[in-house]
Structure formats: C-alpha cells, structure tokens
Amino acid sequence: xxxxxxxxxxxxxxxxxxxxxxxxxxxxxxxxxxxxxxxxxxxxxxxxxxxxxxxxxxxxxxxxxxxxxxxxxxxxxxxxxxxxxxxxxxxxxxxxxxxxxxxxxxxxxxxxxxxxxxxxxxxxxxxxxxxxxxxxxxxxxxxxxxxxxxxxxxxxxxxxxxxxxxxxxxxxxxxxxxxxxxxxxxxxxxxxxxxxxxxxxxxxxxxxxxxxxxxxxxxxxxxxxxxxxxxxxxxxxxxxxxxxxxxxxxxxxxxxxxxxxxxxxxxxxxxxxxxxxxxxxxxxxxxxxxxxxxx
Amino acid sequence: xxxxxxxxxxxxxxxxxxxxxxxxxxxxxxxxxxxxxxxxxxxxxxxxxxxxxxxxxxxxxxxxxxxxxxxxxxxxxxxxxxxxxxxxxxxxxxxxxxxxxxxxxxxxxxxxxxxxxxxxxxxxxxxxxxxxxxxxxxxxxxxxxxxxxxxxxxxxxxxxxxxxxxxxxxxxxxxxxxxxxxxxxxxxxxxxxxxxxxxxxxxxxxxxxxxxxxxxxxxxxxxxxxxxxxxxxxxxxxxxxxxxxxxxxxxxxxxxxxxxxxxxxxxxxxxxxxxxxxxxxxxxxxxxxxxxxxxxxxxxxxxxxx
Numbered sequence: 113x114x115x116x117x118x119x120x121x122x123x124x125x126x127x128x129x130x131x132x133x134x135x136x137x138x139x140x141x142x143x144x145x146x147x148x149x150x151x152x153x154x155x156x157x158x159x160x161x162x163x164x165x166x167x168x169x170x171x172x173x174x175x176x177x178x179x180x181x182x183x184x185x186x187x188x189x190x191x192x193x194x195x196x197x198x199x200x201x202x203x204x205x206x207x208x209x210x211x212x213x214x215x216x217x218x219x220x221x222x223x224x225x226x227x228x229x230x231x232x233x234x235x236x237x238x239x240x241x242x243x244x245x246x247x248x249x250x251x252x253x254x255x256x257x258x259x260x261x262x263x264x265x266x267x268x269x270x271x272x273x274x275x276x277x278x279x280x281x282x283x284x285x286x287x288x289x290x291x292x293x294x295x296x297x298x299x300x301x302x303x304x305x306x307x308x309x310x311x312x313x314x315x316x317x318x319x320x321x322x323x324x325x326x327x328x329x330x331x332x333x334x335x336x337x338x339x340x341x342x343x344x345x346x347x348x349x350x351x352x353x354x355x356x357x358x359x360x361x362x363x364x365x366x367x368x369x370x371x372x373x374x375x376x377x378x379x380x381x382x383x384x385x386x387x388x389x390x391x392x393x394x395x396x397x398x399x400x401x402x403x404x405x406x407x
Numbered sequence: 408x409x410x411x412x413x414x415x416x417x418x419x420x421x422x423x424x425x426x427x428x429x430x431x432x433x434x435x436x437x438x439x440x441x442x443x444x445x446x447x448x449x450x451x452x453x454x455x456x457x458x459x460x461x462x463x464x465x466x467x468x469x470x471x472x473x474x475x476x477x478x479x480x481x482x483x484x485x486x487x488x489x490x491x492x493x494x495x496x497x498x499x500x501x502x503x504x505x506x507x508x509x510x511x512x513x514x515x516x517x518x519x520x521x522x523x524x525x526x527x528x529x530x531x532x533x534x535x536x537x538x539x540x541x542x543x544x545x546x547x548x549x550x551x552x553x554x555x556x557x558x559x560x561x562x563x564x565x566x567x568x569x570x571x572x573x574x575x576x577x578x579x580x581x582x583x584x585x586x587x588x589x590x591x592x593x594x595x596x597x598x599x600x601x602x603x604x605x606x607x608x609x610x611x612x613x614x615x616x617x618x619x620x621x622x623x624x625x626x627x628x629x630x631x632x633x634x635x636x637x638x639x640x641x642x643x644x645x646x647x648x649x650x651x652x653x654x655x656x657x658x659x660x661x662x663x664x665x666x667x668x669x670x671x672x673x674x675x676x677x678x679x680x681x682x683x684x685x686x687x688x689x690x691x692x693x694x695x696x697x698x699x700x701x702x703x704x705x706x707x708x709x710x711x712x713x
Contacts, residue, residue, distance in 0.1 A: 137516070137517075141518040144528070154531075154543060172550065177553070217438075221438065225435035241440070246699075247700075248644065248648035253676075254682055254685050256446070256450045285439055339536065357538060361538070375545070379541055386535055
C-alpha cells in the first residue's frame with residue numbers, strides 16, 4: 113500500500129563519493145537498530161522471566177538478563193493449570209469473532225452506501241460517523257454501565273460483544289468507504305449490463321474485489337476487541353467471563369503478590385498473536401487512518 | 408474528461424433503475440447509524456445528564472444542577488488529576504512527535520534488514536497496551552527492576568531508583584510507556600506522509616546547497632505537516648482520555664501523584680459508586696476534546712474536498 117519499499121535511494125546514482133553514502137546507510141541502520149533494541153527489550157525481558165525459576169528471579173545478586181539456574185516451565189505450567197488462562201483466551205476469541213461479525217454486518221452496507229450511492233449529504237454523514245470514533249470510552253463507560261445493566265448483560269462476555277463494536281464500527285465504515293470508492297465503477301456496471309441485479313453485482317463482483325479491504329476491516333475490529341481494557345474492566349468481574357487482557361493482569365495478582373513469571377507468560381502468549389495479526393494488515397490500517405491526507 | 412463524462416451518464420442510468428429504490432441507501436446506513444446512536448450518542452447524553460444529578464449505583468438521581476462539578480473540584484485529587492493529565496499529554500505528545508519524525512526519517516531510505524526492523528519496531532503498538540504495561544511494571548519493580556540493574560551496571564546511577572514510588576520518576580515512567588507505545592504508529596504515519604515528498608524535491612534542495620536542517624524546515628515540514636497535524640490531534644485525544652497505563656503501572660500513585668482524570672473518574676464513578684460525580688469528572692474533558700475533534704474533522708473534511 114505504501115510505496116516506501118519501492119522508493120529509490122535519494123541521489124544514490126548522483127553522488128560521486130559512494131563511501132560517504134555507505135557510511136550514511138550504516139549509521140542509519142545502527143540508529144534504527146538502537147531504537148529497535150528499546151522497543152524489543154521488554155519482550156526479551158518477558159521471555160527470560162517466563163522461563164526463570166523463582167529462586168533465580170528473586171535474587172538481586174543474580175544477573176537478571178540471563179539464566180543463573182536451569183530454565184523451567186513451572187511458570188507456564190502454573191498459568192495453564194492454576195489459572196483460567198485457556199478460558200480467557202476462549203472468551204477473547206468468542207468476543208473477537210462476534211465483534212468482527214457485528215462490525216462487518218453493519219459497516220459493509222453503510223460503507224457501500226456512502227461510497228457508491230447518490231445520497232444527499234453522504235460525505236457529511238461519513239464524517240459524522242467517523243467523528244464518533246473520536247468520542248473516547250472514558251466519556252461513555254459510566255452511563256454504559258446502566259445500559260449494560262438494563263440489557264441484563266452485566267458480568268457476561270456479551271456485554272463486551274454489544275459494546276466493543278461502538279469502537280470498531282465508526283472507523284471500519286470510514287475504511288470501507290475508501291475501499292469501495294476505489295473499485296472501478298465500470299466493473300459493477302458491466303455486471304449489470306450482463307443482466308445481474310444490483311445485489312448480485314455487489315455480492316459477486318464488488319465484495320470479492322474488495323476482499324483486502326474487508327480483511328483489513330475485520331482485522332481491525334478483531335484487534336480493537338483484543339486491545340480493549342477499560343470496558344472489560346468495568347463490565348466483567350468474574351474470573352470465568354474475563355477476556356484474556358483483563359484476566360492476565362488482574363487474576364495473576366493476589367493481593368500484594370504478583371506471579372511475575374506467569375504474568376509475563378500470559379501477557380506474551382496473548383499479546384504476540386495479536387501483534388502478528390495486526391502487523392499483517394498494518395499498511396491497510398495506516399492508509400485508512402491517514403486517509404485523504406496522503407492523496 | 409471523456410471518461411468522466413461517460414462515467415456520470417452511466418451512473419445516472421444506473422441509479423434510475425426501478426430495482427433500486429431511492430430509499431435503499433438510507434436503509435443500508437440505518438443499522439450502523441442506529442447502533443452508533445444507541446451506544447455512543449445515547450450514553451453521551453446520559454453521561455451529561457448523570458453529571459447534573461446525584462445518581463449513584465444504588466438509586467436514581469434527581470437534578471442537582473452543577474453541584475457535582477463544584478463538589479469534585481474541592482477534592483485536591485481532582486486538581487492533581489487535571490495537572491497530571493495535561494503534563495502527560497504535553498510531554499508525551501512532544502516526545503512522540505520528535506521520536507516519530509526521527510524514526511520515520513531513519514526508515515525512509517533503504518538499508519539492509521529494514522523490513523525486519525519495521526516488523527520489530529511496531530511491536531509496542533500492536534501488542535495490547537494492558538499486557539505490555541504489566542511488563543513495564545515488572546521492569547520498574549521496587550526490588551528487582553531490570554532497568555535499575557542495567558543503569559547501575561552501566562554506571563549511570565549509583566543507587567536504585569524507586570521508579571513507581573517517587574512522584575517525578577513515576578510520572579516519567581507513565582510518559583515513557585505511553586511514548587514507547589505510540590511512537591511506532593506515529594513513525595509509520597509520518598513515513599506514509601514522507602513518501603509523498605518526491606525524491607527529486609529533496610534532491611533539488613540538496614543541490615542548491617541547503618543543509619539538512621533548512622531542507623527539513625523549508626521543504627519537508629510543509630509537506631508532512633498536514634498528516635503530522637492530524638496524527639497529533641488523534642494522539643492528543645487518546646492520550647488525554649487514556650487510563651490503562653496509569654491504572655496498571657502506578658494506580659495513580661504514589662498518593663495520587665500520577666492520578667489522571669480518566670482514572671479518577673473510574674475510581675469515583677465505578678469503584679466509589681458515585682455515578683454522578685464520576686460522570687462530572689469525565690465531562691470536564693469534553694470542552695477540550697470537542698475543540699480537538701472539530702479541528703481534526705474540519706481538517707479531514709477539507710482534505711476530502713468537502
């Protein structure tokens with residue numbers, strides 16, 4: 113999506129002193145490498161912590177950066193056998209899939225209508241829906257407790273299934289409007305000329321062409337539902353109904369006792385898959401959020 | 408021109424088909440509209456109403472005017488929360504912009520392993536914030552802080568810092584984690600903007616003998632400014648209202664020294680069951696958010712050609 117990879121090196125074939133160019137490249141690589149050490153170090157520290165024996169971990173005399181005693185699976189074992197980690201992962205998956213389904217079911221028609229159909233004030237409607245993306249959960253969580261209670265959903269995973277699409281829908285409508293606008297109109301017209309109904313044209317022509325956009329939108333909704341923290345914190349309290357992001361950071365702390373090894377294991381095992389998925393759709397996401405600014 | 412004209416006439420004939428009633432577009436938008444109205448619009452109004460009543464978890468409220476807004480300001484914690492929210496927003500935003508632009512420039516040109524580097528440096532942004540914050544809490548542990556260990560062994564400090572136990576260090580830690588998390592996104596956004604600068608524009612500036620700083624200010628800043636501006640506004644809105652880092656890293660402590668409005672609203676409104684006062688604390692952020700949102704949307708609307 114972003115053409116950075118194809119961009120030619122600035123002035124690379126114009127400068128006679130190549131060695132200076134090379135030195136610049138090397139310095140740049142070193143600077144980025146240094147920054148990457150900062151971004152990656154917490155994850156390295158998590159991995160080390162996960163496999164350290166407690167006697168090794170809680171000894172200030174030991175080098176914390178490497179193993180001073182044999183690595184152990186005790187922390188991982190504790191996470192899987194003594195906590196509801198598996199249940200939390202399942203909860204998060206169910207919530208994530210349901211949020212994606214609701215988001216796409218509502219955002220695809222809205223995005224299509226805003227992109228394609230002659231609609232009075234379509235662009236303003238689009239901006240208004242997008243504007244709701246900027247209304248933060250902080251302003252909404254207190255009144256939403258009453259809404260969730262009225263619906264009888266308090267302390268269930270369904271409270272999150274209902275509430276989390278409010279974060280994903282506005283942005284997804286915006287994203288999909290952009291994608292549908294990029295589908296050449298002639299392709300749709302051709303299908304109609306061939307005798308297809310508008311519905312058939314959309315289902316068999318427009319949606320397949322836009323599948324990259326649909327995937328990005330669905331991925332975004334999924335990531336949003338897994339990133340959420342405030343709504344799970346407010347709407348779910350029983351161990352059995354927590355999503356993984358909440359369960360890990362609340363149930364592995366008993367009073368003042370932090371189970372650091374198992375905490376890091378839960379955080380890493382839940383966090384890395386989300387990161388990998390998100391990374392895959394990163395370019396689509398950035399293009400969506402920066403929208404018209406790049407055009 | 409010819410193709411545009413053809414396209415318009417094609418669209419007209421297409422829209423005039425009786426199969427496609429005029430109401431259809433509205434029907435397609437309606438479900439999303441109702442959802443957003445019911446679960447964002449309605450709670451927003453309900454929140455404003457709550458802030459004007461003495462509602463608690465236990466009972467429905469009656470109208471009390473602006474009493475909540477006055478009551479909450481009498482608590483010194485509120486003043487601390489306002490102060491800290493603004494400090495964090497200003498310092499974290501400044502740090503995020505500086506580092507994002509620097510990182511974007513470093514990533515702009517090719518070097519070996521750049522794709523791998525990008526995959527690695529976006530990690531802080533793609534991992535759920537609650538999970539990475541708990542890792543930072545462990546790194547800042549009062550006894551076993553790996554950050555202290557490294558600084559001690561590098562000779563930077565000569566005794567352990569109580570990162571989360573002293574006010575200034577705790578604020579620094581909150582700003583650090585918030586910045587660490589947001590820079591990848593900022594850098595990628597700026598990078599997207601930078602690719603809009605044609606290579607020969609940068610080249611031309613170089614040939615004219617401009618040094619890198621004047622080239623940066625006169626050629627590149629004007630081009631990336633619009634996208635940077637939107638990114639900053641978005642980030643400000645989310646930083647001002649964010650509570651995950653504070654809630655998990657410091658809990659607002661030590662003794663409310665890192666308390667922020669969002670977390671304070673949670674404590675008063677949900678933990679303390681004072682829905683009305685909690686809503687009032689949250690609503691205090693509304694005017695500033697409204698200004699930021701309107702500026703951001705006007706900017707986007709202009710770019711979309713409205």
